[in-house]
Amino acid sequence: MRSDMGFIDDVKRWLGREAADAKEWVDASVERGHDELDQAERRLSDDPSTRMAALQDDIAANDQAFDSLRDKADAALARPQADADLVEDGVEETASVEAQEGRDQPGGP
Numbered sequence: 130m131r132s133d134m135g136f137i138d139d140v141k142r143w144l145g146r147e148a149a150d151a152k153e154w155v156d157a158s159v160e161r162g163h164d165e166l167d168q169a170e171r172r173l174s175d176d177p178s179t180r181m182a183a184l185q186d187d188i189a190a191n192d193q194a195f196d197s198l199r200d201k202a203d204a205a206l207a208r209p210q211a212d213a214d215l216v217e218d219g220v221e222e223t224a225s226v227e228a229q230e231g232r233d234q235p236g237g238p
Contacts, residue, residue, distance in 0.1 A: 172180055 172183060175183070
């Protein structure tokens with residue numbers, strides 16, 4: 130009977146820790162929500178030129194994120210496009226490093 134109570138006490142402690150973590154997360158989420166709402170209310174009360182400047186800042190920040198993603202996508206597409214360009218120009222295609230090492234083959238290293 131004593132071992133059952135020890136297990137139950139362990140479960141209660143674990144549930145207490147999980148509840149505290151959940152409460153902390155909820156409190157932080159509510160705080161972020163309040164901060165975002167306050168910021169939105171401030172923007173509504175700003176004069177048009179200030180709102181336009183803030184909007185341009187937001188656009189610039191998003192542009193940087195999209196530019197980063199576009200650069201990654203362009204880099205990933207550059208190698209296949211370069212290989213295709215060589216084949217179109219009549220240059221014989223050579224095996225890639227991955228193929229030479231057997232990495233692109235099923236059962237390769």
